Amino acid sequence: MARLAYLIEDRGINLDLPTPKDFSLKAQSPDYLYMPFLEKQGKGYQGYMTNFGKTCEPQIIWLEESIMGKSAKINRVRVPAARGGTIDVKKGQYICVLDIEGGQCTDFWAFDRKDFDHVMSPVHFFIDAMRIQPKVGDKIVTNRRVPIVTIVHDDVGWHDMLVPSCDNLRYEYHYGVKGHRNCCDNFHEAMSASGKDWGSRPVPHPFNIFMNTFVKGDGTLVLRVPTSMAGDRLIMQAEMDIIAAASSCPMDLNETGARGITDVELLVSDSLETLQNVKI
Numbered sequence: 001m002a003r004l005a006y007l008i009e010d011r012g013i014n015l016d017l018p019t020p021k022d023f024s025l026k027a028q029s030p031d032y033l034y035m036p037f038l039e040k041q042g043k044g045y046q047g048y049m050t051n052f053g054k055t056c057e058p059q060i061i062w063l064e065e066s067i068m069g070k071s072a073k074i075n076r077v078r079v080p081a082a083r084g085g086t087i088d089v090k091k092g093q094y095i096c097v098l099d100i101e102g103g104q105c106t107d108f109w110a111f112d113r114k115d116f117d118h119v120m121s122p123v124h125f126f127i128d129a130m131r132i133q134p135k136v137g138d139k140i141v142t143n144r145r146v147p148i149v150t151i152v153h154d155d156v157g158w159h160d161m162l163v164p165s166c167d168n169l170r171y172e173y174h175y176g177v178k179g180h181r182n183c184c185d186n187f188h189e190a191m192s193a194s195g196k197d198w199g200s201r202p203v204p205h206p207f208n209i210f211m212n213t214f215v216k217g218d219g220t221l222v223l224r225v226p227t228s229m230a231g232d233r234l235i236m237q238a239e240m241d242i243i244a245a246a247s248s249c250p251m252d253l254n255e256t257g258a259r260g261i262t263d264v265e266l267l268v269s270d271s272l273e274t275l276q277n278v279k280i
């Protein structure tokens with residue numbers, strides 16, 4: 001904090017810009033500080049401060065973690081290639097699905113933390129939104145027709161909600177391959193690993209983030225190579241306390257996995273800006 005004050009006082013920086021509301025800086029620093037992004041570095045955060053063409057060059061400053069407040073913290077879960085993972089999200093928090101290398105179809109599920117029979121349901125979204133392709137601003141509803149997440153950021157703009165999660169029979173019946181890794185097993189493994197008892201419930205219908213399906217005018221379904229690039233992300237805001245789960249889809253036998261099967265990340269924060277700017 002002393003270093004921040006020193007920089008501002010000594011360099012005579014005078015920035016006429018708002019302080020982002022997500023950062024608890026007002027009590028300790030001038031309101032005119034603007035932070036385009038912050039990155040965790042050791043005990044603190046490295047931020048880039050700019051005056052946007054006014055009287056000084058952009059400055060790099062350090063902020064102690066203690067002045068960041070809770071809002072900018074990130075809970076980050078790495079989902080390894082062809083595996084699954086889960087993360088808890090409180091109502092109002094943001095959940096980000098981050099494609100690390102690009103081109104990775106990610107089966108995503110969300111359900112009520114207090115009631116595992118209450119799940120995100122893409123088919124109910126279809127008739128709720130009268131579309132089969134979700135967009136920023138859409139609320140995805142549950143099997144009880146109440147919003148569970150709202151899409152607030154989308155770098156790709158094209159996903160899939162039609163195709164069920166792959167299971168062992170998908171590989172066996174359609175490709176003649178037995179024992180292939182699959183998203184349904186990944187879901188169960190991830191739930192077990194995090195101590196959650198899914199019981200005998202079926203795996204919910206997924207939101208296939210970064211999957212590039214297309215429906216022709218005659219109804220034919222076409223699987224296309226995903227277009228997401230490294231660092232692309234889709235961010236949702238939770239409308240209730242949820243558990244989110246994701247699988248790095250192991251499908252390597254068609255266009256869906258044509259760019260290789262790679263890691264993804266699940267990130268949760270109170271701050272949308274933090275998730276929008278977090279680096280791979």
Ligand SMILES: [Zn+2]
Nearest residue numbers: 166183249250
């Ligand atoms: Zn899959």
